[in-house]
Amino acid sequence: MTGFDDRWRRLVDAARRGENAGSAESTASHAGSVRAGAESSGDRERHAWEQFAGPKHDAVERGGTHIDRARAARMAMLARTHAEGRARALREWRGLAVAAGLFLACLVGLAWSADALGFTPSIGETRQDIARLARKVPSTSFIPQPPQPAEFGLPTLAEIEPKLAAWPGAHFLTSIDDWFTLTQTSAEKSQ
């Protein structure tokens, strides 16, 4: 122990001096009852109050320590109301937690059933949609496909192309095309 500790103890002893010191008596009575035999639970509780619940020295005496019944009742009522409010809040939180759990379970169930029934959106399509949106290109998916000639009973271009060379007017059309090409070339040259 240092010199300061000694001096601090001296100061504290002086500060404590003259204050209520009933601990020695209660300690003696407690030791006597322990020696006399087994303590009942009531005795133990009483000694607990004597020995433990009260500080041995009330270093700061600032008025009495007892309160009247009306104040005690007010204090108890406030504390009870607070305790009941806390318990109610706890119940409400539990209810909220259960509701949130049920909601999550429903979501998981929906996701699972959509997956099982094949309603899951394709990842590739989703990625394309996202890329299109990022490029700000308008969607054309709502424009229907043009009707195909076969739908009207007409032959397709691939079917009629081999027969075109044998058509009588083909020679005439080819000469007109050649004349247009020559005219265009000479105009470009003159410029």
Added chain:
Amino acid sequence: MTEPTLDVSILLARWAQGDPDAATELVLHTHPWVLRWVRAHRSHSFSDEDLVQEVYLTMFAKLDRYSPRDGVPFAHWLSRLTVNTCRDVLRAEVRRPRLVGLSAQAGEWLESLTSERDVPIAETHAARELVDVLLAELAPDDRLVLSLLDLQQLSVAEIAQLTGWSNTLVKVRAFRARRRLRTLAERRVREQGS
């Protein structure tokens, strides 16, 4: 100190049945002890009444968790709850500014604390004043451990039981708190001298 004739188990049973008078009786019987424990914390930011009320709010909120069958007397349970509630509340307490004026006698005690001067033995009020001022400058945990150990003269084991700290932690905290107290006292002496 008046000895309480309190049968806690009966009161608790009445409380569990919703008897409002049981709560009042409980407050009436335990108030002196709760108030003394609250005062042992020497709070300067909170009034004793506020802290007592806080203790009762906590006590009634946790009362259903107390079971006499655990072998823990209600007094011990309540003491521990009081100490812990006060510690929690006071943890946010702003420490008092250091420049609190001391009386001349308290100043003499201060000088005798930091040097080997003669002690004004008769001046116990001044000693108490100095102790209050010095403890108020400490952090709540330091203040609590010194208050319980030196002023209330509880044993290390009792403090450990009350606070839930280990015996070693109580000793270490007390040692560090005294060291901080010494620094504070020496600084005060220097400030008084300058």
